[in-house]
Amino acid sequence: MAMLKNPGIKYRPFPQVDLPDRQWPSRTITKAPRWLSTDMRDGNQSLIDPMDADKKARFFDLLCKVGLKEIEVGFPSAGATEYDFIRALVDEGRIPEDVVVQVLTQSREDLIKTSFESLAGAKQAIVHVYNAVSPLWRTVVFGMEQSEIKEIARRGATFLRDQAARFPQTDWRFEYSPETFSTAELDFSIACCEAVMDVLQPTVEKPIILNLPATVEASTANIYADQIEYFCRNLPGRDRAVISLHTHNDRGTGVAAAELGLMAGADRVEGCLFGNGERTGNCCLVTVGLNLYTQGVDPELDFSNIDEVIQTVEYCNQLPVHPRHPYGGELVFTAFSGSHQDAIKKGFAAQEKRNDELWAVPYLPIDPADLGRSYEAVIRVNSQSGKGGFAWVLEQDQGLKLPKKMQAHFSRHVQELADELGRELQAGDIWGVFRKVYRLDAPQHFQLVDYDEQRGTDGTRVFAGKIEIDGQVQSVSGRGNGLISSVVATLAEGFGVRLEVRDYSEHAMGSGTNARAAAYVECVLADGRVVWGVGIDEDVATASVRAILSAANAGR
Numbered sequence: 001m002a003m004l005k006n007p008g009i010k011y012r013p014f015p016q017v018d019l020p021d022r023q024w025p026s027r028t029i030t031k032a033p034r035w036l037s038t039d040m041r042d043g044n045q046s047l048i049d050p051m052d053a054d055k056k057a058r059f060f061d062l063l064c065k066v067g068l069k070e071i072e073v074g075f076p077s078a079g080a081t082e083y084d085f086i087r088a089l090v091d092e093g094r095i096p097e098d099v100v101v102q103v104l105t106q107s108r109e110d111l112i113k114t115s116f117e118s119l120a121g122a123k124q125a126i127v128h129v130y131n132a133v134s135p136l137w138r139t140v141v142f143g144m145e146q147s148e149i150k151e152i153a154r155r156g157a158t159f160l161r162d163q164a165a166r167f168p169q170t171d172w173r174f175e176y177s178p179e180t181f182s183t184a185e186l187d188f189s190i191a192c193c194e195a196v197m198d199v200l201q202p203t204v205e206k207p208i209i210l211n212l213p214a215t216v217e218a219s220t221a222n223i224y225a226d227q228i229e230y231f232c233r234n235l236p237g238r239d240r241a242v243i244s245l246h247t248h249n250d251r252g253t254g255v256a257a258a259e260l261g262l263m264a265g266a267d268r269v270e271g272c273l274f275g276n277g278e279r280t281g282n283c284c285l286v287t288v289g290l291n292l293y294t295q296g297v298d299p300e301l302d303f304s305n306i307d308e309v310i311q312t313v314e315y316c317n318q319l320p321v322h323p324r325h326p327y328g329g330e331l332v333f334t335a336f337s338g339s340h341q342d343a344i345k346k347g348f349a350a351q352e353k354r355n356d357e358l359w360a361v362p363y364l365p366i367d368p369a370d371l372g373r374s375y376e377a378v379i380r381v382n383s384q385s386g387k388g389g390f391a392w393v394l395e396q397d398q399g400l401k402l403p404k405k406m407q408a409h410f411s412r413h414v415q416e417l418a419d420e421l422g423r424e425l426q427a428g429d430i431w432g433v434f435r436k437v438y439r440l441d442a443p444q445h446f447q448l449v450d451y452d453e454q455r456g457t458d459g460t461r462v463f464a465g466k467i468e469i470d471g472q473v474q475s476v477s478g479r480g481n482g483l484i485s486s487v488v489a490t491l492a493e494g495f496g497v498r499l500e501v502r503d504y505s506e507h508a509m510g511s512g513t514n515a516r517a518a519a520y521v522e523c524v525l526a527d528g529r530v531v532w533g534v535g536i537d538e539d540v541a542t543a544s545v546r547a548i549l550s551a552a553n554a555g556r
């Protein structure tokens, strides 16, 4: 078996929805939808090892902390683990006042009965019933006509109504899903929902939740949006229903479908954190929420400590969050490549200069700090990196701000090391090669022991220093117009080392009592070679002396 030359003999294109006056393409999402987390149900049912009670409890607490107000806590008729966990939530009073729990059940009387029993006594709860309605499921799974499928939905609603009456102390709400909605005839899905509404008699004040799943994603997201707009327009009693979206990610567009579905008129989004769920997963609530956030809309979900969220999700699901998962992945705020690093570094500098709150950093759609991430990992260095990369790392790690021209000089040393090691360079690797290239570690040929600076009556400066050469301390001096030129003169007169300073810069490293200074000099030696020297010291003047000696050592 291999891929077909003509896949059209095996697969059919998905039909368009006849909706020429569709409105959704010109709408925008301006407020957060209602969210339902289905991590503990749709997510859980897709795990290799479903969560035990401890993991479920941790997940539940996490969802409450993130700010979810509606949580599908399980499928109580699946077995004792599910049922007992849900009962314990109720019996032990672990459901916060502002959180409503929901459970799922097939449209079968015994299962619905168990579902109500699992939640009885809760202040408020949602029971969610489903049955598949599309042609493939009708014929293959149920072997039923449309009328019989609609009857399953109607009977399910009757069981809901009757079971709810058994436990009047709970404020029951209902959700109905025409499962496989996106591959079903739209008018038939509407007919099934109408049948359920006829039994349950929702009101504007107490609406039913109608959930319209793309159980298996089968079309481009625009078609799903058309289906949602069509449904919203043609459902009798639309104002007595909350329209919920439940997308899967079989084509990789579960998030897009949910977003377009919201534009098409839906009120609520169901999904899982980081898109866990059957097969390719459910709609990712983190992504939809933070997509809203980056449009300036409060998602009403709190991902300020996204690493903590990931840790719990990975522990409970026993599945890793992909390192490139939108917003949360370990690598999503990291640039390895030279031109990205350059742009990001400039972006941070521009942001600091502008000093306003608007976020505008190239290649970073969101401020990592909003999600509790530091800027350190924003730029990492390997053989694909450029000057901006190591310059950023040296600045973050050591507080060094290399002059632009010196970055070019240092660049080939970093590149050589990256090629030699064939792996990412850590901050320590870069700092090590920097110390070596600019001769920061003793012993060096010319080693400063001590110095004094005097001012001549004619305004010139005299450098009087003790310099160790090959273990011998020598007292030397020289005169110049300033400290640097007097050190240059000392080197020339005392040791015959001639160099011309072409460029000099310095800056403070850190602040307060621990502040130090870094000085950088670009020099031309007598033989025409261009060398760089670096000096670091508590005292800025001493840093510049060290920088000149570092350049002189390069000439050896």
Ligand SMILES: CC(=O)SCCNC(=O)CCNC(=O)[C@H](O)C(C)(C)COP(=O)(O)OP(=O)(O)OC[C@H]1O[C@@H](n2cnc3c(N)ncnc32)[C@H](O)[C@@H]1OP(=O)(O)O
Binding pocket: 042, 045, 075, 077, 078, 079, 104, 105, 106, 107, 108, 111, 130, 131, 132, 141, 142, 152, 179, 215, 278
């Ligand atoms: C799209 C979704 O994600 S839906 C959610 C799916 N989640 C789960 O299934 C997880 C929990 N489920 C379970 O633990 C089990 O399926 C149980 C305990 C609920 C039921 O198990 P079983 O009684 O063995 O039934 P099973 O799940 O195999 O379902 C098959 C039967 O139910 C019928 N059925 C399936 N779905 C539905 C439905 N929504 N409403 C009514 N009947 C249904 C099938 O037609 C089939 O009937 P048949 O035996 O007459 O052919």
Ligand SMILES: CC(C)C(=O)C(=O)O
Binding pocket: 042, 104, 130, 177, 179, 180, 211, 213, 214, 215, 216, 246, 248
């Ligand atoms: C039960 C429904 C909502 C479901 O999980 C799906 O269709 O994917």
